[in-house]
Amino acid sequence: MSPAPESPADEATPPSAGTGALDALEERLLGEDPSLTQAEVAEQAGLSLELARELWHLLGFAHAEPDDRAFTQQDVQALRFTQDLMDLGVIDGDRQDGLVRTLGRSFARLAEWQVNLLADTARESGIDPTDGLIGLADEVMPRVESLQSYIWRRHLLSVASRMLAVAGSGGSLSDRAVCFVDIVGYTSRSRTLSERELVAWLEAFETAALDIVIDHNGRIIKNIGDELLIVADTAQDAAAIATELTRRGADEDDEFPGVRAGVAYGEVVTRLGDVFGPTVNIASRLTNVARPCTVLIDSGMYAALTGADEDDDDHEPSDTDESPYRFRRVRRISVKGYSRLKAWALQPR
Secondary structure (H helix, E strand, O other): OOOOOOOHHHOOOOOOHHHHHHHHHHHHHHOOOOOEOHHHHHHHHOOOHHHHHHHHHHOOOOOOOOOOOOEOHHHHHHHHHHHHHHHOOOOOHHHHHHHHHHHHHHHHHHHHHHHHHHHHHHHHOOOOHHHHHHHHHHHHHHHHHHHHHHHHHHHHHHHHHHHHHHHHOOOOOOEEEEEEEEEOOHHHHHHOOOHHHHHHHHHHHHHHHHHHHHHOOEEEEEEEOOEEEEEEOOHHHHHHHHHHHHHHHHOOOOOOOOEEEEEEEEEOEEEOOEEEOHHHHHHHHHHHHOOOOOEEEOHHHHHHHHOOOOOOOOOOOOOOOOOOEEEEEEEEEEEOOEEEEEEEEEEEO
16 A cells, blocks of 8 residues: 555645744854854853853843754854953952943844844845845845944044043032023924834934034933933033024024034933932923923033133123123022022024
């Protein structure tokens, strides 16, 4: 009797095109086919399995089962480098979680943007995203990787130069001007735009804002939806940034959106590329109550710009010709955490 024919369910299911493309992409980006379990990676790196799992989790990667062969020699090398940094004292127990988590979060966002960009490029070129992504990865990724390294080194030089300059002058590293800039009418405007139009609008805003910030020696720390957090080393630079951004927004012939800004000057805690402390909170509160196309500053900014005593409640704003700004004292502001906050409206002459 001849054997019964196999049913379709008994036949091996061929891998999908997407699976094949993913395997090829995995080999290109990781340098080899994954063949190691997490325990084997930890053993070869000389770390405990518990620490290896913790680092993997902090980096934002998916959980791997004990028998999953999802790792390569690059994972071993990454753990060895991490151990080297621990031995050198660069990463200690207090900083380990924050540093690794920040690296993982930052690169996850960067990778998501880059892959979406590659997929859009493939579609606009009439290439199937599944197949085209591999070819684009071969052509684009080495260049992107080199560019990322160059930009990172340039920013390291910039930060180190500022640190050395301040240390050499005997100044304090903790005093900063913090500026929040918020788009006026963002919610209503976003409802009238498609997703693509909204992204293009926000990117145009951020690009124009970045040019202004860089021109005046500032740094954009992060964007929070329709809001930018900006830091400058001097009150003068922060004032120039805030007034120029609001001036652009007030110009009806300029496509730059209307914005409002709050600026505070004082002690700032810097950690993992972000800033914290009362100065940051005050700048945020001032932004929330500022009118469209206006800049509100706190007593620290006012003192730094005018030379007044920050604690002198009787001091009146000065309109001397030497100052590039006009100051208008506003009524004390009651906001969350600050019941009677002193503030001034800042305008260029």
